[in-house]
Amino acid sequence: MRRPTPALTGTLALCLVLTACGGGGPASPQASAAPAAADGTTLLIWADQKRSDTLKPFAEAFAEENGIKAEIVVVAQNQQQTFTTASQAGEGPDVLVGAHDWIGNLVQNGLIDPVPMTEEQLAGYADVARRAVTYDGQVYGVPYAVENLALFRNTELAPDAPATFDELVDTGKKLKKAGKVEEIVGYPVSQQNGQSGDTYHLYPLYTSGGAHLFGTTPQGDPDPADLGVGTKESVAAFERIAALGEKGEGALKRSFTSDNAAAAFNEGKTAFMVAGPWRLADVRKAGVKYDVTPVPGFKDAGPARPFVGVQSFFVASKGRNKALAQEFVTGSLASAEVAQALFDAEPRMPALKKALEYAAAKDPDVAKFQAAAENGTPLPAIPQMVAIWVPFNTLIHAAVKGEPVPAAVDAAAKAIAEQLEQ
């Protein structure tokens, strides 16, 4: 052990090599930057796995037409966060595919540009999609697909669509009593972690109870100054939800997540499920005879308004090829032919009216989800929405568990208001 053996030297050298890179850590992103600009322009598009497979041929066709290259990068996890970090470091894409409710946050971080579509172009989109991508009076994204919740019904167990949620619960209870099902309804009360309530899924019932999250500004945006949680209506809505909860009818249970609700429905253990179009493939594969109708509201109450999410194309502020990116999203992707081809490649409810007609004719379920979206409201895109999630999720669990509703609503309202003040 007087001197390092060659092997040891090698190991040390390796360490040194590693640290040499580590030492330059803060600057190393630039090392990998070396853009492919040398031999032409590359339009960089970020999408998740499914979307990237669908978009690939269209991006390539566009690239060929314009004599450039197009590259689609799959970002599977934490897209918004990754986009923010990468853009800030000058490594972001030109086009981003994502959910419209990112808009508020991306705008306050100065990361996406308005998309100056003509009024004629905008008029071609479904109303809810157009509203969804409009933020502070500006259009920030090109809508592509629309998603919302609806009620799946096993037509063998329950031939008739329930007119109200109370009727649905009655039917479910009868079926359970008869031993035909194990659960009244597969309603995802909890998020995947089972530990916090699911605002997205519970929102239809909350709105049917007459309550709202935010008011509306004259611009048509959600108004953070008008908080609906803590109002009389919100207490009343949660009283109705609690009445169906674990200490009431036992229809809503915290043990239900989106996954196990779907499993129960597919195995015929429940006749009803509240879910989005992403469950269609599963349900069809399971061979259940099903129908899709709008989520029913409470008896003698307002309609249930599901959140509508709109997948959109965004033009990155810090992209290198903004003109190209705009041309791609407003010129190429916004055309009816491409929207139809996108639907053929992946059956998602299109946002473009013409493509929607085409899709509805081809797949009756699309028309049913479209009907379910009619009462829907776009998922709020304002950054203040982040103040809602945690307290509202907790409130849902408290109500379904059977805790005193007014106290829980007050606590949630207080927590949200404190966050909004900041």
Next chain:
Amino acid sequence: MSTRQTRTGEGRGLPRRGDTGAPRQEGTAPRTSPEGSPGGPPARDRRPRAVPDRPRALAVPPGGWPGGAGAVAARFLALGLIVAVALWAVAPLASAGNWTGTAIVAAVTAAGLYVYLTPRRMPAKYLLPTTLLVLAFQVFPVVHTMSLALTNIGDGHLGSKQEAITAIETSSVRREPGSAEYRLTVAERDGGLAFLLAAGGRAYAGTAEGLRPLEGATLGPGGRITAADGYTVLTSAQASARSAEITELAVPVEGGAIRSQGLSRAYQGRAELTYDAGCDCVTGSGSGSGPEKAWRADEEQGRFVAADGTALPQGWKVDVGLANLAAALTDPRINAHFLGVFGWNLVYATAVVALTAALGIAVALALHHPRMRAVRAYRTLIVLPYAMPAFAMLLVWRDMFNTDFGLVNRVFGLDVDWLGEPFTARLSVLLVQLWLGFPYMFLIATGALQTIPAEYLEAAQVDGATAWQRFRKVTLPLLMLALSPLMVSSFAFNFNNFNGVFLVTAGGPFPADNPTVGATDLLITYTFRLAFGQQGAQYGLASAMSVYVYLIVAVISIVSFRRTRVFQEVDR
């Protein structure tokens, strides 16, 4: 062997009076230190004995490296590799003008070459790589976190003020309602970019100077201009290459400017908001229809604030000094629950360490029994939870604790709301962590058991000790010798065991009257929700909180390591 490591470690970690406290570097220090402090306190007298062989290690023959030609070749190959990697790393840094990065790479490479080429500097050969690793992966992240804690970085405050101004102006450009829609052709004249615009059968040419009618233009089938006298129409590929110029070109016209929408359309729009450097404010009518207003730059908040208190959403990063660190202590929303969370955090980390150690030792002892059969099979089975990815296992456990559909309730025929009640939720996260963690302790204990000489136990048996006495007085103290430092590090790990709690319960269940703090929240999950869960991502505040968590863990670890030295006395 272990004795020496312990003692030299002690000398480094605990600077005494007369010691510089700095880690000894470059080999010369151990040799000179005895002479350097002749009147050192008696506590230091072990040092010369602990490192007697070090000065001798330096006495490598000055004539060159011993060893065969292969060894020398391997050494130079390795050094050549270092230089190659350094060059590869430096090229982009230098071309990007990042001189700090270049200097760091150069300095590291030079130091590496010097240390490994000279036959002397034996301790540095070991110290250099470790020092670099410590700097890169320990010191740098900590310093970076602390520097972030002094800013307001987070959503809405990510970039510079200039970036915020650009974003505000860009996003305020609105299409003039009812204005003409132009078909755009990008062209060039004398190297400068021009927009050839067609609308309503008329043709225009637009440059940064203005818009003027265009004579002699040829209209194509799509209504776009395909040729014009004096202009070179750019092909798509040519236009694509000048994408940035096209985006920036705004043709001034009355009531706004004509801007491109991609490469084939143009529209007339107006920037509703403009920055005025004179008053350091943004003026305009805000969201289209509102009255004229001015938003003044507030350098303390890093955003533009109007007289009525409203602010523009786009802000920038500013230094806030100790505000984040102070907020963690003074903000009632944060500190009101601190003690409760801290208490449970201590209980959690302690309980996990105690339970995993107890179970690990018990299982190791059982398998260590000489009459035990199929030991290997058992060991493989027991190590399984440790070998499986913890991430996936945590999610599986979470689903197994589901009230109606979970395996736990189904198998035992229970109807327990495991994750819904504070007590059972706490029990659940402990059980999950026990399952995940005990194989580690089992492995360590198994190894340590092999090193306990059988004579000790035989001697104790001869002296009439019962089995329990033998375990309590002989086996356990010797086991603890190996286990206690690992238990301290296990404690530090579990104190910050974000996954172990967040993936199972997400910190819940939350009391109905307080959605901010859950029954199983650790400081780290609580911090995470504070910083990322509610008001968007607040990296500054999160960094400040993690500085505190770091300090707490550091203090606890230092105290524990000192206490565990009690066991090490046995070895002397």
